[in-house]
Amino acid sequence: TYVVTEPCIRCRYTDCVEVCPVDCFHGGPNFLVIDPVECIDCAVCVAECPVDAIYPDDEVPADQQDFIALNARLANQWPVISRAEPPPDDADDWSVVTAKREQLSE
Ligand code: SF4
Ligand code: F3S
Numbered sequence: 001t002y003v004v005t006e007p008c009i010r011c012r013y014t015d016c017v018e019v020c021p022v023d024c025f026h027g028g029p030n031f032l033v034i035d036p037v038e039c040i041d042c043a044v045c046v047a048e049c050p051v052d053a054i055y056p057d058d059e060v061p062a063d064q065q066d067f068i069a070l071n072a073r074l075a076n077q078w079p080v081i082s083r084a085e086p087p088p089d090d091a092d093d094w095s096v097v098t099a100k101r102e103q104l105s106e
Contacts (some may be wrong), residue, residue: 001034001036001039001041001056001057001071002034002039002041002043002045002046002054002055002056002057003034003036003054003055003056003057003060003067003068003071004016004025004031004032004033004034004053004054004067004071005053005054005055005060005061005064005067006053006064006067006098006099006100006101007049007051007052007053007095007098008031008032008049008051008053008054009030009031009094009100009101009103009104010030010031010088010090010091010094010097010100010103011050011051011053011087011088011091011094011095012027012030012031012032012085012087012088012091013049013050013051013087013091014027014032014081014084014085014087015048015049015050015084016032016045016048016049016054017032017045017081017082017083017084018048018082018083018084019044019045019048020042020044020045020082021040021042021044022038022039022040023038023080023082024038024039024040024075024080025045025080025081025082026074026075026077026078026079026080026081027078027079027080027081027085028074028077028078028104028105028106029105029106030088030103030104030105031074031104031105032081033070033071033072033074033075033078034054034071034075035071035072035075035076036057036068036071036072036075037075041056043056050095051095074106077106
């Protein structure tokens with residue numbers, strides 16, 4: 001499966017959801033996750049993300065391994081998102097912030 005990681009938090013550009021052939025993105029207030037049960041590993045979403053937040057599960061950075069379980073958990077909690085939505089007004093400001101996981105809203 002593919003995994004959404006920390007750079008997405010408060011950026012939520014949603015370019016990724018438009019290309020997913022199986023609609024496996026689920027959207028929360030300021031972050032998206034991928035349902036690991038539905039993802040078919042096509043990889044097309046990776047290049048769409050302006051902040052490079054999406055990784056295959058075997059390449060998730062060492063300091064972000066917890067996002068693998070986080071995607072699985074929140075995919076069961078949040079609704080499917082399959083159409084792009086406007087990003088937060090301050091998304092570009094947050095795109096340069098690296099340590100922001102405490103900003104994640106569930
Ligand atoms: Fe969707 Fe493919 Fe990305 Fe999986 S790898 S989330 S199936 S676009
Ligand atoms: Fe997040 Fe990147 Fe998609 S910022 S919403 S993973 S395009």
